[in-house]
Amino acid sequence: MIGCLLQNLNQLLVASIAVGITFSAGCLSRPQQEGTADLIWGQSGITEGRLQKPRALAIDANDELYLVDMTARIQVFDTEGTYLRGWKTPISKNGRPSGLTIDRAGRLLVADTHYYRMLVYTPDGELLEDQTIGGTLGHGPGEFGFVTDVCEDSQGNFYVAEYGDFDRVQKFSPDGEFILQWGSPGADPGQFRRPQNMVIDSQDRIWVVDACNHRLQVFDSSGKLLSIWGEEGSELGKLYYPYDLALDGQGHVYVCEYGNHRVQKFTLEGKPVGSWGTHGKGPGQLHNPWAIARDSLGRIHVLDSNNHRVQRAIF
Amino acid sequence: MFQRSITFDSPIYLLLLLLLPLMWWIGYRSLSGLGRWRRIVALVLRSTVLLILVFALADVQIQRRSDQLTVIYLLDQSLSIPVDQRQSMVDYVNDSIEQHHDAAHKDRYAVIVFGRDAGVEIPLVNVSIPLNPQIETVLDPEYTDLALAIQRAKAMFPFDAAKRIVLITDGNQNQGDARRGARAAAATGVSIDVVPVMLSARSEVAVEKIDVPAGARKGQPFEMRVVLRNDSPEDLGKTVPGKLRIVRKSGQREETIVEQDVDVPPGKRVFTISEEIDDPDFYTYEAHFSPNATADDGMTQNNKASAFTHVRGKGHVLLIENWDKQGEADYLVERLRKEDIAVTVTPSDRLFTSLAELQRYDSIILANVSRSTGTDADNVSSFSDDQISMLERNTREMGCGLIMLGGPDTFGAGGWTNTELEKAMPVNFEIKNAKVTPVGALVLMMHAGEMPRGNYWQKRIAIESIKILGSRDYCGLIQWNGSDQWLWGQSKGGILRTGPNRKMMMSRVDRMSIGDMPAFDPALKMAAQGFLGLKDAAVKHMIIISDGDPTPSTTATINSLKKQGVKVSTVAVGSHGRLGSQEMQRIAAATGGKYYAVKSAKALPRIYQREARRIARPLVYEPKPAVQPRIVSQHEILQGMEGGIPPISGFVLTSVKENPLVEILLRSPKPVDEKNATVLATWTYGAGKAVALTTDAGQRWANSWAQWDNYDKLFSQMVRWSMRPTDDLDNFTIATDVREGKTQVIITALDQDDQFLNDLSIAGTVVTPDMTSIPLRIEQTAPGRYVGQFDSEVAGSYMIVANTGAGRAPIRSGVNVGYSAEYRVNETNMALLRSLAELKAKGGPAGELVELGLDPSQPEGAAVSNPFRRDLEPAVSNQSIWPWLILIGNCLFLADVFVRRVQVNFLWVPPLFAKLRNKVLGRQHEAPVPETMSRLQSRKRELREQIESRRTAARFEGSADRVDDSQAIDLAASTATSTSTKPRPQPPKAQPEESPVEESYTERLLKAKKRVWEDRKDGNKDERNR
Known part of the structure; x- marks a missing residue:
C-alpha cells in the first residue's frame, strides 16, 4: 500500500517536472526542447531491424527511410521505425557506404565510399549494375577517392563528392559520362576538406557540407561558387564537422553536426534560427550523428550513429 | 503480476508497542489542562510517533511478490561432448523456449555456455530469440567447471523473479565442485533441472x-x-x-x-x-x-x-641472439666452445615455448637481444610475457644462470623495462637522474575503431607502450571522443610524465572508448602543440594507428612535427583499401617514421613494443674518448685479470639495485654518478645466479676486448660462475606418477655408499604450465623414500625442483600432462547429475532430471520438460522504508509539540467570513468596535456613575468622607512608605456600621495625594508661626 503510494508520489513528481518543462518550453520558439524527441527508435544489433552504427540516411517520396550501417546492410523503415525490408551491398571488406540519396525516379543512390563508386538500387534492393559510376581509384575524370555522397539535378545529371585522394565534386550526365569537376583539397573558397554530403535545391543549386572546413558552400550546376558561410566553433551559429544537411523549401537549412552532436537550423544565408540536441545518450541527446532527413510532414529524422538509433524531432 | 504487503525484518521490536497504553495513561493525566480535543489530538499524535519509531526499529519493509520466472540454460561446451551432440543441445534449448516460454507472463530466460570459464550467449530476454547453433562465446573447452557456470547463473538472476537453471551437460567436471555450487544456489531459491548429455559407448x-x-x-x-x-x-x-x-x-x-x-x-x-x-x-x-x-x-x-x-654432463649454455643480427655473437660462441662449454645458439624468432625446454641448459645468455625485433608487421617477433616469465622462473626457481650481454638493443634500450627479466637482473633498467640521461616523449594516436575488436586491441597496445616507458618519459594519447581529445592531462598539454601517472594512464586506457576521427589534421596539430611544451624531451616519437580514412593532414602540420624532430610511425589496420594506406605511408615517410601494414591484430603489441622502444635511445651511453672500466671488487669472474680491463667506447646506462646481494665488478669512470655507470654486476637471484654486462661482447663498444688475452677467461668464468650447481656425490632419484589429475613425486635418497639418507628436510617447488610456482610438501614415508603430491589437472609441463638440504645441489624433474582431463572420460556422470537434480530449492520442490537425456542413439530425442512450470515460490523482494518513517515521525513530533503549546481558536473565521460576504455583496458595514474598546468604555461609564453617586452622598453624609479618608491614607501608607516617614494615624478600630461605598484605586490615590498636600500646608503654617 505504502509502496503504491510512494510510487504514485514519484510519478506525480516526475509528471509535475515534466509539466514544468513543458510550460517553460512553451516560452521558446521550438517545440522540441533538449531532452525530448518526437520519437526515438532503433536498437544496437546485427539482426534484422537492428542498427550497428548507422552512417547514412535517405528518405523517399513515400516517407520510407533508407539506412546503411557498419554491417553494410541497407535497411528500409517507415517513419515510425517499423522495419520493412533490407539488403546488403555486394562487398564491404574495405569499408562500408557512407552516403545515401533518393533520385528523382525514386531509386537509391549509394556512395560506396571505399570502393570508389556510386551504386544504384531500386527501392526493393535490386542493384542496377549498368548504372554504377566509378570503381577506379584515382585523380582522373570518372575516378574517385573515398566517395561521400551523390545527388541528382533536375536535368538528371549526377554530382559525386569525394575526399581522401582529391577533395572535389564531379558532374556526370544521366548516362554516366563525365561532364566537369570543381574543387580541390584546401581551405580557400571553392576548395574542400571532406565534402561529406550534398543536397540540391529546386533551382539546381548544390549545397555542400564541407566537413573539415566546418562550413557550407553553395554552387550552381556548373560549379560556380554562389555562397559560402560557417565557421568552426560550438556556439550557436558555428559549426564543428557538419556531416549532413537538409532543406525545408521554406527558406531554411538544417545542418547535422558530427562534432557538436546537434542539428542546427539556419536561414539560407547562414543566420542561426534554432538548435536541437546535445551530447549524450538520453532522449534528445546525440552521439556523433552522421545524417539527417526531412519527411513530408516537416519532421527531422536524425541518425544518432554512435547511439545506434534514429531520433525524430520537430523544430 | 505483483502483490505488495508489509513485513518486518526485526519483529521483536514490535513488543515496544506495549508501551502505548502506558503512554496513554501518563499522557491522559499530564495533558488534562489542555482541554478535551487538544488532549485527544496530542495523544493520537504522540501515539503515532511511537508507533512509527517502533516500526522503524523493527525495520518495516514493503514486500513485493512476483509470479515471474527466470530460466537460465547452462550449456556444456567442453571437449568431452562430441561435436555432433552439441547441435542436439542447441535444438533442445530452442524447443524448450518455443514450446514453453510464454511471453505473456513476461518470463525471462538467458543462455550461458561454459567450459573452464562461462560466458553469456543470450542475455536475459523476455522475447523468444532462438539460440544460434554456432556458439559465439569464446571459451576454454579443455576443462569443465560446472560450479563456475552455476555461480555465473546465480549472479545473473534478477531479484524479482523465481529462479531456475536448466543444466545441459555430461556431468564430467574436472574443475570446481558442482555439488557445493549447486547447494549454494539451491539455498538461495534456485531450482536446478538437469538434462544429461548421454555419451555413446x-x-x-x-x-x-x-x-x-x-x-x-x-x-x-x-x-x-x-x-x-x-x-x-x-x-x-x-x-x-x-x-x-x-x-x-x-x-x-x-x-x-x-x-x-x-x-x-x-x-x-x-x-x-x-x-x-x-x-x-x-x-x-x-x-x-x-x-x-x-x-x-x-x-x-x-x-x-x-x-x-x-x-x-658438462655445462650446456643457450645463447639467444636477435634474429636480424644472426652471427653477431659467433666470436663469443667460438671462444666459449674452445673453453669446453657446450653452446646452443638460437635466434630470437625461434624461441622456447615451455620451461621444460630450458631445462637442458645450465645458463642462458641474451646476447644483445631486444624484446622485439623486426622490420615490418609481418616479421616483427618478440618475447611474449610468458617467455620472459619462463626465463625469470628458470633462474629463480630452477637455478639456471642468466647472463645479459649489452649492446644498443639491450637493457632499457631494448624494451626490457618493467618486465619480469628486469627483476632477475642486478641492475634496474631505468635512470632516475635527469642529469645522466635525457627523456623521451611518446604520443599515441588512436583511430582503429573499425577493425574487429578495435577497442580491445587499442587498449592492449596503449598498455604495452605505457609499460615500456621509463618513469621520466612522457606519454600522451589522442583519440576522438566527440572531438579530438587527449586522454589525460587536457589542461596540461596532454603529454604527462609516465612515472607518477602510470596507474592513472592505465585506468584511463582501460575505460577509453574510441570514436571515428573525421580528420588527421586537428589531432596532429594537437600533438605538435603538445610536443612544443616539452622542453626536456630529447626524443619525440608518435605512433598513429588508423584505418586511414580520416581526411588527410596538411603539409604544414606534418612539417611542424618534422621541424621538432618528431618521428611519426604509422600502423595501418584493416585500412580502407589502397587509398587508406597512402596517407599513412605519406605521414611516416615525411617524418622519418616507419609504416606498418598489419594483417593480423596479433602483431600489434609486438609493433608497439618495438616502436615505443625508440624513445629509450638516450639510455645508450657512448663516451668519447673510450673509457677504461675499473675493477670495483674481486670476484671469481675476474680472477687472473689483475692487469686491468681494456677500454670500452659505450654501454647501456642502468641503475644499481639497492640490495646487499648485488656485487659490482666493473664500473666506468663516466658518467660521474656511480649508480648508473655499472659495466659488470652479478647477484644471486632465488636459486640461480644472474650477470649483467652492459657493454657488448666485443662487437661494437668492446672491440678492443676481442684481441685481449683474457677475453676467453672473462667470458668462460662468467658463464661457469652463473651455471646451476651439479652434485654427483649423493645418489638421488626422482620419479613422478600422474594419476587422476594429481602428480605424485617420489624421491629416493641414497648416499655415496648406497645407504639410505634419512631425516632429510626436503622442500620442493612446482612451476605449473601457467608459470605460477606452488610449494610442494615432501615428507619421508619409508627409509630413504620421500613423497609429495600436487594437483596437475591443467595440461602442460610441470617442472619440479627439490632442495635436499644445505650443501647439496637441487634435484629437478618434470612431468608432462599431455592432454586435458576432458579426454579421459567417455561416459556420462549420472550420479553427479542426479544428485544435482535432487537438490530442493529453498521453499520449493527438487528439480527435474530428464532421464533419457540427449542420446544420439534415440534420434527422436528426449521429451522437452517444461522449465517454465510454476512450482516455485514466488520471488519476494523487500524494500526498507524506515528512513521515510523517521522523517514522517519527526514531522508528527513537531505537530504534537504545536498542539500542546499553541492554542488555536477559530473565532476570527466568522468575522472574516462576514467581511468577505459584505465585500462580495457590496454592503456598507459599520466597522465593529473592538471588544477591548467597548469594555473600557463601559467600565469608564460605570466609574463615572460611581463617582457621581459618591459626590451626591458627600453633600448629605459627612461621615462617609471621614471613613473614606482613613481608608485612603491606609492605602497610601502601604504603597508609599518610603516617601513619608511621618507616623501614620492608626486606623479606627471600630468598623463603621454601614459599609462605605467601594472606591476605586484611582480615587484612593487622589485622596491620598490631597491629604499629603493638606499636611504639607499645615506644616508650612506651623513653621511660619514659629
Whole structure:
C-alpha cells in the first residue's frame, strides 16, 4: 500500500517536472526542447531491424527511410521505425557506404565510399549494375577517392563528392559520362576538406557540407561558387564537422553536426534560427550523428550513429 | 503480476508497542489542562510517533511478490561432448523456449555456455530469440567447471523473479565442485533441472602415460614403460590394432626409437622398452598411438603422452641472439666452445615455448637481444610475457644462470623495462637522474575503431607502450571522443610524465572508448602543440594507428612535427583499401617514421613494443674518448685479470639495485654518478645466479676486448660462475606418477655408499604450465623414500625442483600432462547429475532430471520438460522504508509539540467570513468596535456613575468622607512608605456600621495625594508661626 503510494508520489513528481518543462518550453520558439524527441527508435544489433552504427540516411517520396550501417546492410523503415525490408551491398571488406540519396525516379543512390563508386538500387534492393559510376581509384575524370555522397539535378545529371585522394565534386550526365569537376583539397573558397554530403535545391543549386572546413558552400550546376558561410566553433551559429544537411523549401537549412552532436537550423544565408540536441545518450541527446532527413510532414529524422538509433524531432 | 504487503525484518521490536497504553495513561493525566480535543489530538499524535519509531526499529519493509520466472540454460561446451551432440543441445534449448516460454507472463530466460570459464550467449530476454547453433562465446573447452557456470547463473538472476537453471551437460567436471555450487544456489531459491548429455559407448584408446626415470646416467640402460588403455564398451570387447611410435627429442634433434604395430586389448596394456643415452642432455620422450581404423578411437587428442629425463654432463649454455643480427655473437660462441662449454645458439624468432625446454641448459645468455625485433608487421617477433616469465622462473626457481650481454638493443634500450627479466637482473633498467640521461616523449594516436575488436586491441597496445616507458618519459594519447581529445592531462598539454601517472594512464586506457576521427589534421596539430611544451624531451616519437580514412593532414602540420624532430610511425589496420594506406605511408615517410601494414591484430603489441622502444635511445651511453672500466671488487669472474680491463667506447646506462646481494665488478669512470655507470654486476637471484654486462661482447663498444688475452677467461668464468650447481656425490632419484589429475613425486635418497639418507628436510617447488610456482610438501614415508603430491589437472609441463638440504645441489624433474582431463572420460556422470537434480530449492520442490537425456542413439530425442512450470515460490523482494518513517515521525513530533503549546481558536473565521460576504455583496458595514474598546468604555461609564453617586452622598453624609479618608491614607501608607516617614494615624478600630461605598484605586490615590498636600500646608503654617 505504502509502496503504491510512494510510487504514485514519484510519478506525480516526475509528471509535475515534466509539466514544468513543458510550460517553460512553451516560452521558446521550438517545440522540441533538449531532452525530448518526437520519437526515438532503433536498437544496437546485427539482426534484422537492428542498427550497428548507422552512417547514412535517405528518405523517399513515400516517407520510407533508407539506412546503411557498419554491417553494410541497407535497411528500409517507415517513419515510425517499423522495419520493412533490407539488403546488403555486394562487398564491404574495405569499408562500408557512407552516403545515401533518393533520385528523382525514386531509386537509391549509394556512395560506396571505399570502393570508389556510386551504386544504384531500386527501392526493393535490386542493384542496377549498368548504372554504377566509378570503381577506379584515382585523380582522373570518372575516378574517385573515398566517395561521400551523390545527388541528382533536375536535368538528371549526377554530382559525386569525394575526399581522401582529391577533395572535389564531379558532374556526370544521366548516362554516366563525365561532364566537369570543381574543387580541390584546401581551405580557400571553392576548395574542400571532406565534402561529406550534398543536397540540391529546386533551382539546381548544390549545397555542400564541407566537413573539415566546418562550413557550407553553395554552387550552381556548373560549379560556380554562389555562397559560402560557417565557421568552426560550438556556439550557436558555428559549426564543428557538419556531416549532413537538409532543406525545408521554406527558406531554411538544417545542418547535422558530427562534432557538436546537434542539428542546427539556419536561414539560407547562414543566420542561426534554432538548435536541437546535445551530447549524450538520453532522449534528445546525440552521439556523433552522421545524417539527417526531412519527411513530408516537416519532421527531422536524425541518425544518432554512435547511439545506434534514429531520433525524430520537430523544430 | 505483483502483490505488495508489509513485513518486518526485526519483529521483536514490535513488543515496544506495549508501551502505548502506558503512554496513554501518563499522557491522559499530564495533558488534562489542555482541554478535551487538544488532549485527544496530542495523544493520537504522540501515539503515532511511537508507533512509527517502533516500526522503524523493527525495520518495516514493503514486500513485493512476483509470479515471474527466470530460466537460465547452462550449456556444456567442453571437449568431452562430441561435436555432433552439441547441435542436439542447441535444438533442445530452442524447443524448450518455443514450446514453453510464454511471453505473456513476461518470463525471462538467458543462455550461458561454459567450459573452464562461462560466458553469456543470450542475455536475459523476455522475447523468444532462438539460440544460434554456432556458439559465439569464446571459451576454454579443455576443462569443465560446472560450479563456475552455476555461480555465473546465480549472479545473473534478477531479484524479482523465481529462479531456475536448466543444466545441459555430461556431468564430467574436472574443475570446481558442482555439488557445493549447486547447494549454494539451491539455498538461495534456485531450482536446478538437469538434462544429461548421454555419451555413446564407443571404442576409445588412450596413451595413459610414459614412464622414464627423471635422472638417467650416461651409458646406463634404463627401462621405459608406455601404458595404453582401451576403454571399449564391455559388450563390444574389441582389440584395437594400431601403431605405437616413440620419439626422443633433445633441443632441435628428434629421433624415432620405436615404431611398431601393437594390439591393444580392452583394459590396459603396458609396453616396456629398454633405452640407453650416450650424450648428456635433457631428453623428452613422446609416445604416440595411431589406430589402424579411425572408427576404433573416439578421441585422438588423448593418443599421446610425453616425459622428460636428464643426463648430466658438462655445462650446456643457450645463447639467444636477435634474429636480424644472426652471427653477431659467433666470436663469443667460438671462444666459449674452445673453453669446453657446450653452446646452443638460437635466434630470437625461434624461441622456447615451455620451461621444460630450458631445462637442458645450465645458463642462458641474451646476447644483445631486444624484446622485439623486426622490420615490418609481418616479421616483427618478440618475447611474449610468458617467455620472459619462463626465463625469470628458470633462474629463480630452477637455478639456471642468466647472463645479459649489452649492446644498443639491450637493457632499457631494448624494451626490457618493467618486465619480469628486469627483476632477475642486478641492475634496474631505468635512470632516475635527469642529469645522466635525457627523456623521451611518446604520443599515441588512436583511430582503429573499425577493425574487429578495435577497442580491445587499442587498449592492449596503449598498455604495452605505457609499460615500456621509463618513469621520466612522457606519454600522451589522442583519440576522438566527440572531438579530438587527449586522454589525460587536457589542461596540461596532454603529454604527462609516465612515472607518477602510470596507474592513472592505465585506468584511463582501460575505460577509453574510441570514436571515428573525421580528420588527421586537428589531432596532429594537437600533438605538435603538445610536443612544443616539452622542453626536456630529447626524443619525440608518435605512433598513429588508423584505418586511414580520416581526411588527410596538411603539409604544414606534418612539417611542424618534422621541424621538432618528431618521428611519426604509422600502423595501418584493416585500412580502407589502397587509398587508406597512402596517407599513412605519406605521414611516416615525411617524418622519418616507419609504416606498418598489419594483417593480423596479433602483431600489434609486438609493433608497439618495438616502436615505443625508440624513445629509450638516450639510455645508450657512448663516451668519447673510450673509457677504461675499473675493477670495483674481486670476484671469481675476474680472477687472473689483475692487469686491468681494456677500454670500452659505450654501454647501456642502468641503475644499481639497492640490495646487499648485488656485487659490482666493473664500473666506468663516466658518467660521474656511480649508480648508473655499472659495466659488470652479478647477484644471486632465488636459486640461480644472474650477470649483467652492459657493454657488448666485443662487437661494437668492446672491440678492443676481442684481441685481449683474457677475453676467453672473462667470458668462460662468467658463464661457469652463473651455471646451476651439479652434485654427483649423493645418489638421488626422482620419479613422478600422474594419476587422476594429481602428480605424485617420489624421491629416493641414497648416499655415496648406497645407504639410505634419512631425516632429510626436503622442500620442493612446482612451476605449473601457467608459470605460477606452488610449494610442494615432501615428507619421508619409508627409509630413504620421500613423497609429495600436487594437483596437475591443467595440461602442460610441470617442472619440479627439490632442495635436499644445505650443501647439496637441487634435484629437478618434470612431468608432462599431455592432454586435458576432458579426454579421459567417455561416459556420462549420472550420479553427479542426479544428485544435482535432487537438490530442493529453498521453499520449493527438487528439480527435474530428464532421464533419457540427449542420446544420439534415440534420434527422436528426449521429451522437452517444461522449465517454465510454476512450482516455485514466488520471488519476494523487500524494500526498507524506515528512513521515510523517521522523517514522517519527526514531522508528527513537531505537530504534537504545536498542539500542546499553541492554542488555536477559530473565532476570527466568522468575522472574516462576514467581511468577505459584505465585500462580495457590496454592503456598507459599520466597522465593529473592538471588544477591548467597548469594555473600557463601559467600565469608564460605570466609574463615572460611581463617582457621581459618591459626590451626591458627600453633600448629605459627612461621615462617609471621614471613613473614606482613613481608608485612603491606609492605602497610601502601604504603597508609599518610603516617601513619608511621618507616623501614620492608626486606623479606627471600630468598623463603621454601614459599609462605605467601594472606591476605586484611582480615587484612593487622589485622596491620598490631597491629604499629603493638606499636611504639607499645615506644616508650612506651623513653621511660619514659629
